[in-house]
Amino acid sequence: MTGKGIEKAFQDTTKMIFGKALSGLDNYEEWLTTRVTKGRLRGSSTSKKNVYVPTYGMFRFIPDDRVADLGSFMQLSALNIPIEEADTLASISKKMPTLATFIIEFEEGTNLDVESSSIYKNLVNAYKIVDCFYSKHIAYSFFSDHCEHAFGISKCFNCNFSIDVHDSRDIIRSFEVDFSKNCADVMFCHNCDNVRESMFCFNEKNLRYAIANTVVGREEYTKVKAILVDYMLEQLERTHKLDLDIYNVGCWKKL
Amino acid sequence: MANNINDAWKSTCKIILGSEIGDLKDYEQFLKRYIEPVRKNKSLISSKDVYYGAPYCQNAKFVSMDEIEQMKVEPLGADEIKDIDSLINAASERIQYAGNKLGGKIQDVAGSENCSDAFFVIDSLDVYTSEYIAYCQMQKNDKYMFGCCWCTDNNFCINSSEMEYANRQFESTLSMNTSDAYYSYNCNGCQEVMFCFNRRSTRYAIGNNQLEKGKYLALKEKLLNEIVDELKKKKTVPSLIEVATGKVR
Numbered sequence: 001m002t003g004k005g006i007e008k009a010f011q012d013t014t015k016m017i018f019g020k021a022l023s024g025l026d027n028y029e030e031w032l033t034t035r036v037t038k039g040r041l042r043g044s045s046t047s048k049k050n051v052y053v054p055t056y057g058m059f060r061f062i063p064d065d066r067v068a069d070l071g072s073f074m075q076l077s078a079l080n081i082p083i084e085e086a087d088t089l090a091s092i093s094k095k096m097p098t099l100a101t102f103i104i105e106f107e108e109g110t111n112l113d114v115e116s117s118s119i120y121k122n123l124v125n126a127y128k129i130v131d132c133f134y135s136k137h138i139a140y141s142f143f144s145d146h147c148e149h150a151f152g153i154s155k156c157f158n159c160n161f162s163i164d165v166h167d168s169r170d171i172i173r174s175f176e177v178d179f180s181k182n183c184a185d186v187m188f189c190h191n192c193d194n195v196r197e198s199m200f201c202f203n204e205k206n207l208r209y210a211i212a213n214t215v216v217g218r219e220e221y222t223k224v225k226a227i228l229v230d231y232m233l234e235q236l237e238r239t240h241k242l243d244l245d246i247y248n249v250g251c252w253k254k255l
Numbered sequence: 256m257a258n259n260i261n262d263a264w265k266s267t268c269k270i271i272l273g274s275e276i277g278d279l280k281d282y283e284q285f286l287k288r289y290i291e292p293v294r295k296n297k298s299l300i301s302s303k304d305v306y307y308g309a310p311y312c313q314n315a316k317f318v319s320m321d322e323i324e325q326m327k328v329e330p331l332g333a334d335e336i337k338d339i340d341s342l343i344n345a346a347s348e349r350i351q352y353a354g355n356k357l358g359g360k361i362q363d364v365a366g367s368e369n370c371s372d373a374f375f376v377i378d379s380l381d382v383y384t385s386e387y388i389a390y391c392q393m394q395k396n397d398k399y400m401f402g403c404c405w406c407t408d409n410n411f412c413i414n415s416s417e418m419e420y421a422n423r424q425f426e427s428t429l430s431m432n433t434s435d436a437y438y439s440y441n442c443n444g445c446q447e448v449m450f451c452f453n454r455r456s457t458r459y460a461i462g463n464n465q466l467e468k469g470k471y472l473a474l475k476e477k478l479l480n481e482i483v484d485e486l487k488k489k490k491t492v493p494s495l496i497e498v499a500t501g502k503v504r
Contacts, residue, residue, distance in 0.1 A: 035310065057289050057392075057404045057416045058428045061496045076453045080463035085474065089481050089493070092450055092462065093503035099463060100452050100499035103441055106429075131405075143393075155381075166309065167369070178309060179356065179369075188346065191320075191353045200346035203323045203353050211342075212349045214331035224336050231339040244343065250315025252347040
C-alpha cells in the first residue's frame with residue numbers, strides 16, 4: 001500500500017503532465033510496471049520481513065523460499081557446510097541448501113520513507129524501486145539515478161516530473177519517452193535531443209511545437225495536445241492503464 | 256592483449272579455469288543464461304541488420320542510427336491531426352525506431368546496441384568504456400567479460416553479475432572488491448572463495464569454511480578440472496542456482 005508522501009508526489013506529477021491529478025497510485029501499478037523491470041514481494045525465509053526481489057539477471061531465478069532480508073546477514077554468514085577432499089560438484093551441491101540463502105537487499109547512504117524496495121542509496125520517499133540512487137519521490141522504477149517525481153522509469157538519469165521514460169537523461173515534465181536527452185514537455189518521443197513541447201517525434205534534434213517531426217506552431221500544438229491528453233485521461237481514469245506506449249505506437253492499430 | 260574476442264575468451268578461460276575450453280561460439284547458449292536478448296530487425300532504408308534492446312513492436316519500422324540522415328518522413332497534413340484516431344494513425348505510420356546505437360570511439364563492435372567507447376564487443380547491450388565483451392548487458396569500465404550483467408570496474412569474469420571491482424569470477428553474483436570467486440554470492444572483500452555465501456573478508460574458503468591455503472588450492476584445482484571437463488563435453492555447467500539448490504547430480 002502506498003504512503004501519503006508518494007501518493008502526493010504522483011498526484012503532483014500527473015497534474016503537471018496532464019493538467020489534472022490522478023489519484024490512487026496503487027491502481028496504476030500494473031500499468032506503470034508494464035515496461036519496467038520490477039520486483040516481486042516475498043517473505044524472508046529467516047524473519048517476518050518482506051523482501052522485494054528483483055526480476056532481472058540472476059535474481060529472477062532465485063527460488064522464493066531462499067530469499068532473506070539484510071537483517072539476517074550475521075546469522076547467515078556464520079553458516080557453513082562440511083568439506084572433504086573427496087568432494088565433487090555434485091556432493092557439494094547436495095550440501096548447499098543448508099548454506100545458500102540469498103540476501104537480496106542492498107542499502108547504503110541515508111534513506112527516508114523507502115518501502116518495498118531493493119538496492120538503493122540516498123533515497124527519499126520511494127516505493128517499489130529496484131536499483132535507484134540519489135533520487136526522491138520515485139515509484140515503480142528501475143536503475144535510475146538523480147531523478148525526482150518519477151514513475152515507471154528505467155535506466156534514466158536526471159529525469160524529473162516524468163512518467164514512463166526509459167534509457168534517457170535530462171528529461172522534465174514528459175511522458176512515454178525512450179532513448180532521449182535534454183527534452184522537456186514531450187510525449188511519445190523516441191531518440192530525441194533538445195526537443196520541447198512536442199509529441200510523436202523520433203530521431204530529431206532541436207524541435208519545438210512539433211508533431212511527428214513536423215513543426216506545427218504553438219497554437220496548433222496546444223489544440224492537438226488537448227485532444228491527446230483528453231483521450232489519455234479518459235482511459236487512465238476509467239481503466240487505470242493506457243494501451244498506447246512509446247514501444248507499440250510504431251505499429252498501433254485501432255481495435 | 257588479445258587480437259580478437261575469441262582470443263580474449265581463450266585467455267579468460269585459462270586465467271579463471273586454468274585451461275582453455277574451446278571457441279567462444281560453442282558456448283553461446285551457456286553464456287546467454289542471465290542476459291536479455293539482443294533483438295534484430297531490418298532497416299527500412301538499406302535492409303541491413305538493426306540491433307536493439309528495447310521491446311519495440313516487431314512490425315514497426317526500423318532504421319540504423321548511422322542512416323538517420325537519409326530518413327524520409329512525410330510532413331503531417333492538417334487532416335491527420337483533426338481527431339485522436341487520425342493523430343495516432345499518422346504518428347504510427349511515420350515512426351521509425353533507431354537501432355545500432357553506437358557512440359564515442361568504437362572498434363570491432365558487432366550485433367550490439369547502445370555501446371560507447373567500446374572495443375571488441377559482440378552480442379551485447381549497454382556497454383560503456385569496456386573491451387573484450389561478449390554476451391553481456393550493462394557493462395561499464397570492464398574488460399574480458401563473458402555472459403555477465405550489471406557490472407562496473409571488473410576484469411576476467413564469466414557468467415557473473417552485480418559486481419564492482421571484482422576480478423576472476425565464475426558463476427558468482429553480488430561480488431564487491433572480490434577476486435577468484437566461484438559459485439559464490441554476496442561476498443565482499445574476499446579472495447579465493449568457492450561455494451561461499453554472505454561472507455566478508457574471507458580467504459581460501461569453500462562452503463564458508465576457511466581452509467589452509469595448500470588444502471584449498473588442491474581442492475580448487477580438482478573442482479576446476481571437473482568443471483572444465485563438463486564444459487568441454489556438454490558446453491555448459493550447472494548454474495549458481497542449480498548448485499545452490501542441490502540440483503546437481
